Amino acid sequence: MKINWGTGIVIAFGLFMTFILFFVFTVQSDSKYDNELVVEEYYKHDAHFAEEMTRIQNAADLAQRPIINNNANGIEVEFPKTFETNKIKGKVSLYRPSNKKLDFEIPISLSNATTLLIPKKSLAGGRWDINMEWQYNGKSYLSKETVYVR
Incomplete structure (x- = not known):
């Protein structure tokens, strides 16, 4: 059976x-x-965008900012030593873009140390987006960073 060019194109x-x-x-x-949304209530989140930008600007205006380090023990959030640790309140949200089920939050609770450690055993390897929302002396701050865990 011979197939002409028209039949070949259709096939x-x-x-x-x-x-x-x-x-x-x-x-x-x-x-x-899995096709998941980045934020569940997108429009509600978008309505507070100006407040979020203000908190990001507050963090950028600090002379000494918190530093997020990725080391062998896990992820360390180190606040400047000039801060009074008992006045720092807030939370650290770890967001995994590839899997929503791995997302979690940790409250910022510092005793005398200025460092918050997120142990490596609770982190899967790969990309993590970290949002740190915190208050100090009545002012709100927001720091965002991306970390790659191995």
Whole structure:
């Protein structure tokens, strides 16, 4: 049986459509390819964007800022030694872009030390976005950073 060029184009087009439909079905049904929103309530979050920018600017205006270090023990958040640790309140949110189930928050609770340690055993390897929301002397701050854990 001889196939002319018109039949060949139709067959190729049909195979291509089958491949695309298979790919779309696989991505939509497999839990490995989870399509999640970055923020659950996007519009509510967007309404507070100006406040968030003010807190980011407050953090940028500090003469000495908290430093986020990634070392062998885990992630360390080191506040400047000039801060009174009992006046620092807030939380550190760790966001994993690839898997929402790994996201978690840690309250900032410092005793006499100026360093908060997030142990490596609670962190999977890969990219982590860290949002640190904190208050000191009645002023709100927000620090954002991306860390890669190995």
